[in-house]
Amino acid sequence: MTSLYATLAVILFSVGLVGFLIRRNALVIFMCVELMLNAANLLFVAFSAHWGILDGQMAAFFVMVVAAAEVVIGLSIIVMISRARRSTSVDNEIVLKG
Amino acid sequence: MILLSIPPGTATAVIFYICAVLSIAGAIGLIAFRKPVYSALCLALVMVSLAVIYAGLGAPFLFAVQIIVYTGAVLMLFLFVIMLVGVSSQDRLGETLKGHRVAVAIAGVGVLILLTLAVAQGIHGAPVGVTKVNTDDGGNVQGLASLIFSQYVIAFEATAALLITAAVAAMVLAHPEQVKKKAGQVERAAQRLEAFITSGDNPAPRPNSGVFARHNSISTPALLPNGTVAEQSVSKVLVDRVGLATPEALWAPHDDVLDAIESAGDEPLVFDDADAGDETEPTSTTNAETITAQPDQPAGPEQPGGSDQVPTPDQPAQPELPVQSDQAPTPDAEDQSAQDPKSGQEKTND
Numbered sequence: 001m002t003s004l005y006a007t008l009a010v011i012l013f014s015v016g017l018v019g020f021l022i023r024r025n026a027l028v029i030f031m032c033v034e035l036m037l038n039a040a041n042l043l044f045v046a047f048s049a050h051w052g053i054l055d056g057q058m059a060a061f062f063v064m065v066v067a068a069a070e071v072v073i074g075l076s077i078i079v080m081i082s083r084a085r086r087s088t089s090v091d092n093e094i095v096l097k098g
Numbered sequence: 099m100i101l102l103s104i105p106p107g108t109a110t111a112v113i114f115y116i117c118a119v120l121s122i123a124g125a126i127g128l129i130a131f132r133k134p135v136y137s138a139l140c141l142a143l144v145m146v147s148l149a150v151i152y153a154g155l156g157a158p159f160l161f162a163v164q165i166i167v168y169t170g171a172v173l174m175l176f177l178f179v180i181m182l183v184g185v186s187s188q189d190r191l192g193e194t195l196k197g198h199r200v201a202v203a204i205a206g207v208g209v210l211i212l213l214t215l216a217v218a219q220g221i222h223g224a225p226v227g228v229t230k231v232n233t234d235d236g237g238n239v240q241g242l243a244s245l246i247f248s249q250y251v252i253a254f255e256a257t258a259a260l261l262i263t264a265a266v267a268a269m270v271l272a273h274p275e276q277v278k279k280k281a282g283q284v285e286r287a288a289q290r291l292e293a294f295i296t297s298g299d300n301p302a303p304r305p306n307s308g309v310f311a312r313h314n315s316i317s318t319p320a321l322l323p324n325g326t327v328a329e330q331s332v333s334k335v336l337v338d339r340v341g342l343a344t345p346e347a348l349w350a351p352h353d354d355v356l357d358a359i360e361s362a363g364d365e366p367l368v369f370d371d372a373d374a375g376d377e378t379e380p381t382s383t384t385n386a387e388t389i390t391a392q393p394d395q396p397a398g399p400e401q402p403g404g405s406d407q408v409p410t411p412d413q414p415a416q417p418e419l420p421v422q423s424d425q426a427p428t429p430d431a432e433d434q435s436a437q438d439p440k441s442g443q444e445k446t447n448d
Contacts, residue, residue, distance in 0.1 A: 001114075014207075014209050015122070015125040022129065028128070045157050061163065072175070076267070076268040
């Protein structure tokens with residue numbers, strides 16, 4: 001059973017990675033990062049159940065906390081950039097170059 | 099009864115299969131939809147499915163946290179930002195880099211294989227299950243609490259600092275910053291003089307929009323002494339939207355009146371379209387169409403005796419207008435019209 005959970009987590013992670021690489025809207029890219037974090041969380045919880053220790057759930061909890069902080073910072077950066085450039089596409093982030 | 103008869107673990111398996119299908123469908127929808135809002139809703143589907151899987155895996159605390167923190171807070175934050183930066187923005191799906199898609203597909207499959215091999219290393223032996231650890235401390239939440247406040251207390255305190263930092267950073271980042279100091283009255287006066295010195299721009303305020311008998315909207319340009327339109331008198335935005343009126347159009351009503359007066363000759367003027375047609379007095383009929391006050395107008399061409407709206411004494415006075423002299427009508431008519439709000443350009447024309 002654990003292998004099924006692991007397979008799902010690996011599939012979700014790969015889909016998130018593919019989305020991260022092909023999408024160009026900064027918001028969607030960010031969502032793909034969240035998807036990958038969730039896949040990692042699923043693996044943590046699955047292994048926690050496999051080995052019968054709660055540390056995996058603890059790790060998943062910390063990942064959630066860090067992800068929440070990361071989303072706050074990332075989204076405010078996206079808002080700031082979109083306010084200055086009227087776009088959230090990552091294609092022309094080269095304008096960030098000093 | 100039915101639930102009791104099925105072997106243990108089957109319910110968990112059923113939950114898993116349903117949620118696995120849903121979450122993979124949501125993940126694919128997340129990267130496939132072009133609209134960010136649809137992507138966000140697909141991500142919500144993934145997160146709720148994962149929450150249910152957590153519940154099936156014996157992690158009720160994470161189930162609640164997943165729903166509250168991820169689906170409730172993080173995704174709503176995403177939706178807020180999507181609404182903020184433009185909900186209608188769509189991704190272009192074309193390739194920016196040549197062969198990008200192929201490379202991404204190869205990378206995705208490669209990572210899938212690598213991760214599968216790596217994760218498979220960790221799975222050996224029969225699963226233990228969390229039933230025992232969940233009951234050791236009296237429950238899942240109690241078990242996690244005893245871990246947080248003993249073994250992981252430093253990390254827990256660090257997350258508090260992290261969250262505070264994130265909140266402050268978000269406020270600092272999202273604060274709209276004035277790039278340069280706002281120009282006050284003194285600065286703007288200095289700028290105008292500077293422009294006057296360097297490029298000869300007029301430092302005075304721009305002219306008002308034209309106010310005529312039939313037009314007084316701010317889209318109506320004022321007329322310059324030479325009869326042309328003062329372009330500065332109309333906001334550039336309005337010019338771009340509705341265009342600038344031509345002097346001919348502004349003069350047209352005036353010319354109509356003059357033509358009517360000229361063609362009338364000795365006879366009293368009668369305007370067909372005038373609502374005050376029964377009074378044969380030309381000035382009052384023309385002005386009846388305009389927005390200006392009618393009573394004032396008859397006094398213009400007539401003798402000073404013409405008091406407000408007494409039509410009967412006007413009648414004998416009226417023929418005088420053409421009669422006075424043969425060339426008289428034009429200047430007279432202009433005299434008269436010099437009293438209505440058109441006066442601006444009429445006077446200058448004299």
